[in-house]
Amino acid sequence: MEYLDFELPIKELEEQLTKCVIIGEESDVDVTQTCKKIEKKLLETRKEIYKNLTSWQRVQLSRHPNRPYTLDYINALCGDTFLELHGDRNVADDKAMIGGLGKINDQSFMFIGQQKGYNTKTRQYRNFGMANPEGYRKALRLMKSAEKFNVPVVCFIDTPGAYAGIEAEERGQGEAIARNILEMTRLKVPIIVVIIGEGASGGALGIGVGDSVLMLENTWYSVISPESCSSILWRSWEFKEQAADALKLTAPDMKKMKIVDEIVKEPIGGAHSDRENTFEAVKSKIFEHFQELEKLSPKDLVNKRMDKYANMGVFNG
Structure with missing residues (x-):
């Protein structure tokens, strides 16, 4: 431990x-x-x-090496019913972005999420949870398949950001993320988003548009990490704690600003201290929100989702 x-x-x-x-x-x-x-x-x-806990301490908990990752949640929720699907049918199969079909309580879902590694070898294999453009295009392909067969989508967010390498930019990283945001706003099936760890920048937004956005208690969601914010504003990483407070990136902050819909309580000590109860809480909340969303027609679902995001923020004309 x-x-x-x-x-x-x-x-x-x-x-x-x-x-x-x-x-x-x-x-x-x-x-x-x-x-x-x-x-x-x-x-x-x-x-x-x-x-x-301070904002920075919650950031630390979200990065805890023993914290469960996307595949842990999927395996706990679906058991043997999960079938992973691969590739964007264009460039490659991005190992940082995983997806596939699985069942919760006999209801099929399309699961998509960023996956980190557990040790040096698997972290390199998963590119530290930082997806390339082909990862976002794979995610979109799976969402479109889910829409075709009327299967609801569940997205697990846990990334320090989209991969910012030269080759990723050459293959259209910005366009891939923007395309996903556009397509997710008008997808005709329920989308449930769960932030299970780090929710950083466009890397999180690329699979983060949902009818219901849930956030675990000790996670964060922001346009930039506290360290990067500190290095820009103060030219040093030493002010990361002040940056974390200023960014208002915790679950209570997000709920207050109506960016997320519900906070999922974690066991005392964080999700890693009691995985089984964490998985059960997430499973219960996903199914609870799905039961509400399935009552809506595809047209109402899209309109409600559009209105939700259009009403975010403050505009002074």
């Missing part, structure tokens, strides 16, 4: 509890009461730390 800087008090108490249990097992000393005291202190410390 890896710990972030602000989680060190929890680490110390967990180590104390482990030592206490070992002493009890290896000797005749009754340590039951001592262990209970440590457990109580541990629970109180957990609640206190996670109740008062």
Whole structure:
């Protein structure tokens, strides 16, 4: 288990509890009461730390190496019913963007999302979750297939941004993302978007237009990362914490500004501390929103989606 800087008090108490249990097992000393005291202190410390998280600490939690990624959610939600589909039928199969058909409660969904890696080798294989133009074109191809067969779409967002390499720009990165945004606004099937980790820049927006946009409690959604914002404004990454506060990128900020529709609560300690309950909460919310959206006709669905995005922001004429 890896710990972030602000989680060190929890680490110390967990180590104390482990030592206490070992002493009890290896000797005749009754340590039951001592262990209970440590457990109580541990629970109180957990609640206190996670109740008062700063914007930057939530950014750190969203990047936790043990945090579940898109494939973890899909496998937990769909089990053996998931069938991955590959390629954009033009250039290549982008490993940073995955998609395919799966079922939740016997209802078929087209799942699309960015996938990060678990170690150095898989991170390189997945390009750190940064999709190329062919990734967004693959996503659009799958959305169009879903529309053709009247299958609702679920998008999982977890990316530090779209890949910004020269070859990506040569193949039309900006156009691919813009095309996806346009096509998603008028797709005639329900679209449910779930932000499960990092939601950075156009890389997130390329699969981020939805009828219902859900955001896990310890995630972020912004036009730019705190580090990049800090380097532009202050010419240094040292002000990333101030940048995180200024960007208003947390789930409560997004909900307040009506950018997202609902915040999905995470277990105390973050999604990685209790994966099963996190998966169950996400599964429940996806199906709950789908049941509401399936009542709408395709025309009403598109009109409502258009109105939703047209009403975002403030305009002074």
